[in-house]
Amino acid sequence: MIKIENLHKTFALTKQQRKELNTDQKIATAVQDLSFTCQPGRIFSLLGPNGAGKTTSLRMIATLIAPTSGQIQINGIDALKEPQEARKHIGFLTGSTGLYARLTPIEVIDYYADLYGVDKHMREKRKEELFTLLNMQDFLHKRIGKLSTGMKQKVSICRTMIHDPSVVIFDEPTSGLDVITAENIIKLIRSCKEQGKTVIFSSHIMSEVDLLCDDLAIIHQGQLKFNGTMSDFRTQMQTSNLTEEFIRIVQAPNSAL
Amino acid sequence: MIFRIFRKELLDTLRDKRTLMTMLVIPVLVFPITLNVFVEVSKSFEESASEKTMKIGIVGDQSRRFSKQLEQIPKELGPKKILVFKDSADLKKGIESDQIQLGLLVPFNEADLRKTQQTVPLTWLLDASEVGRAERAQQYGASLQAFAEAERLQTLGLRPEQVKPLSINTINCASDKKMVGQLAGGFLPYIFIAFGFIGCMYPAIDLFTGEKERGTLETLLTVPVSRWKILIGKMLVVVCSGMLAATCALIGLFISIEFLDLAANKELLDVIHSVLTPVFILSMFALLLPLVIFFSGVMIPIAIYAKSFKEAQSIITPLNIVMVLPAMIGFFPGIELNLNTTFIPVVNVVLATKELVAGTLSWLYFGSVFGVMCLLAALAIGLSYKQFGKETNILS
Numbered sequence: 001m002i003k004i005e006n007l008h009k010t011f012a013l014t015k016q017q018r019k020e021l022n023t024d025q026k027i028a029t030a031v032q033d034l035s036f037t038c039q040p041g042r043i044f045s046l047l048g049p050n051g052a053g054k055t056t057s058l059r060m061i062a063t064l065i066a067p068t069s070g071q072i073q074i075n076g077i078d079a080l081k082e083p084q085e086a087r088k089h090i091g092f093l094t095g096s097t098g099l100y101a102r103l104t105p106i107e108v109i110d111y112y113a114d115l116y117g118v119d120k121h122m123r124e125k126r127k128e129e130l131f132t133l134l135n136m137q138d139f140l141h142k143r144i145g146k147l148s149t150g151m152k153q154k155v156s157i158c159r160t161m162i163h164d165p166s167v168v169i170f171d172e173p174t175s176g177l178d179v180i181t182a183e184n185i186i187k188l189i190r191s192c193k194e195q196g197k198t199v200i201f202s203s204h205i206m207s208e209v210d211l212l213c214d215d216l217a218i219i220h221q222g223q224l225k226f227n228g229t230m231s232d233f234r235t236q237m238q239t240s241n242l243t244e245e246f247i248r249i250v251q252a253p254n255s256a257l
Numbered sequence: 258m259i260f261r262i263f264r265k266e267l268l269d270t271l272r273d274k275r276t277l278m279t280m281l282v283i284p285v286l287v288f289p290i291t292l293n294v295f296v297e298v299s300k301s302f303e304e305s306a307s308e309k310t311m312k313i314g315i316v317g318d319q320s321r322r323f324s325k326q327l328e329q330i331p332k333e334l335g336p337k338k339i340l341v342f343k344d345s346a347d348l349k350k351g352i353e354s355d356q357i358q359l360g361l362l363v364p365f366n367e368a369d370l371r372k373t374q375q376t377v378p379l380t381w382l383l384d385a386s387e388v389g390r391a392e393r394a395q396q397y398g399a400s401l402q403a404f405a406e407a408e409r410l411q412t413l414g415l416r417p418e419q420v421k422p423l424s425i426n427t428i429n430c431a432s433d434k435k436m437v438g439q440l441a442g443g444f445l446p447y448i449f450i451a452f453g454f455i456g457c458m459y460p461a462i463d464l465f466t467g468e469k470e471r472g473t474l475e476t477l478l479t480v481p482v483s484r485w486k487i488l489i490g491k492m493l494v495v496v497c498s499g500m501l502a503a504t505c506a507l508i509g510l511f512i513s514i515e516f517l518d519l520a521a522n523k524e525l526l527d528v529i530h531s532v533l534t535p536v537f538i539l540s541m542f543a544l545l546l547p548l549v550i551f552f553s554g555v556m557i558p559i560a561i562y563a564k565s566f567k568e569a570q571s572i573i574t575p576l577n578i579v580m581v582l583p584a585m586i587g588f589f590p591g592i593e594l595n596l597n598t599t600f601i602p603v604v605n606v607v608l609a610t611k612e613l614v615a616g617t618l619s620w621l622y623f624g625s626v627f628g629v630m631c632l633l634a635a636l637a638i639g640l641s642y643k644q645f646g647k648e649t650n651i652l653s
């Protein structure tokens with residue numbers, strides 16, 4: 001389970017950044033007062049336009065960056081006080097995930113298994129399961145730099161899941177992928193749900209969210225605009241389709257929601 | 258866990274052709290190839306210069322006295338041909354057009370000066386930019402001087418020692434080892450500083466900026482391993498790479514000396530062998546290790562801060578000059594290791610190595626230099642840790 005309360009994140013802007021953003025403000029607020037809960041066995045979607053604060057929120061949940069204030073709990077562990085303990089429960093995958101081009105898939109997966117402290121017996125079992133599931137046997141010993149995008153995506157999935165995390169974070173996981181490669185991710189997200197894992201994924205594509213999610217949070221300019229189940233969202237819709245409703249919510253002032 | 262990270266990073270680094278080139282291939286080959294080419298080329302130039310027939314133009318030698326004396330000079334000093342010119346302007350033209358290679362100007366009153374036992378001023382005309390000409394003129398001049406001196410002494414009825422009241426000799430009390438240390442000792446630290454730096458450069462950029470640029474760092478930081486362990490694991494690879502590059506450069510130099518006859522002089526070779534003791538090698542590496550850690554600790558914060566490989570390279574490359582320039586101090590005579598120079602990073606290692614080669618380094622100074630460099634290395638590691646902990650630096 002992921003539980004976040006009153007999450008707030010600000011960044012100090014450098015002179016260069018102030019110039020680029022055409023602002024005099026020395027501090028930029030990426031996320032403000034964000035609270036929601038992701039339940040096990042359910043898919044939670046964080047939806048928002050580009051620059052809404054989705055990636056910053058997910059990076060804070062993954063303990064990559066620390067919030068300015070607020071609370072994050074991963075399976076009951078305080079992620080701010082015990083980030084390393086929290087990381088043991090997390091699998092993190094982004095659409096822009098890179099892999100070590102000079103290593104082979106098996107070397108990368110063994111490396112991450114070691115970093116996650118997966119014991120030898122468990123590792124062999126997980127490898128066997130994942131290689132079969134993702135049909136990876138043919139390219140396990142080839143250098144990653146020589147693999148296709150689809151093959152690389154499979155290696156990324158395997159690396160994310162090798163320690164059998166109970167919480168899986170996907171940051172725009174299908175971004176830049178073709179439909180066939182993206183299908184592997186969709187299958188993975190569904191499979192995680194079936195296994196009772198807590199899944200959170202960010203997206204700016206409403207159709208993808210509609211296809212997968214049980215619970216939904218819409219954020220814009222770092223603020224929460226909607227938080228509820230997908231069926232609540234549908235019930236409360238004031239427009240004719242999901243995309244239009246998403247745009248309406250994002251563009252509406254807070255008092256009009 | 259640090260060792261696991263080190264192992265993976267080392268494997269990744271060893272599969273990078275660019276790093277392998279700067280870490281192993283170039284350092285090993287640079288000295289055997291460049292020194293061999295240099296020695297062979299200069300040898301062939303010298304040989305061709307000594308075998309070349311030197312045409313000597315002569316003006317004012319009315320009695321053909323000097324022409325005859327020049328012809329008497331043994332052929333071992335190189336073949337020659339004497340040509341008579343009418344005046345000095347003609348002689349100069351001959352030099353400029355390479356019709357002749359040397360010109361000898363004899364004063365027209367030479368016979369009078371000789372008879373009255375005065376000094377006869379002889380003048381060589383030559384193109385000093387051409388290899389071997391000045392040397393040949395000096396040798397021929399010395400022979401002519403010897404002929405004239407013998408003749409003058411005979412005329413005066415004197416023995417040579419009667420006009421040479423003093424014979425001044427110099428005895429060099431420095432050991433051969435000390436002489437080698439003083440003359441060539443500065444070269445050794447220059448090599449390992451230059452190659453130690455270059456060896457660190459590519460892995461530092463690849464393992465930090467490269468990982469950030471390729472998008473692998475974000476994933477790596479989600480694993481339940483402390484950032485300092487990740488940093489140290491990576492840093493160890495950078496340090497190993499610097500040490501390996503410096504070692505390979507020294508191996509290359511050793512190969513050049515041992516197998517390519519760089520030190521053709523047997524005495525010099527014996528001195529070099531006497532310097533290369535296990536204690537010397539261990540002491541040298543003890544100085545090199547904190548220096549390379551210091552280098553990597555300076556480069557890593559830059560590599561962490563840089564947003565692209567190109568940006569990191571553009572900052573670190575000029576830094577190379579800043580770091581390696583003090584190494585040249587080793588070439589200057591008179592600058593010694595003392596209480597002040599012990600505290601100047603890089604310079605202290607250069608001077609300590611120079612004294613180590615000469616066998617004059619005291620343990621007190623060795624310990625001081627080692628301590629200062631370890632302190633700087635620790636500060637550099639601290640700086641790297643601070644930079645690696647900054648969110649803005651590690652995430653794009």
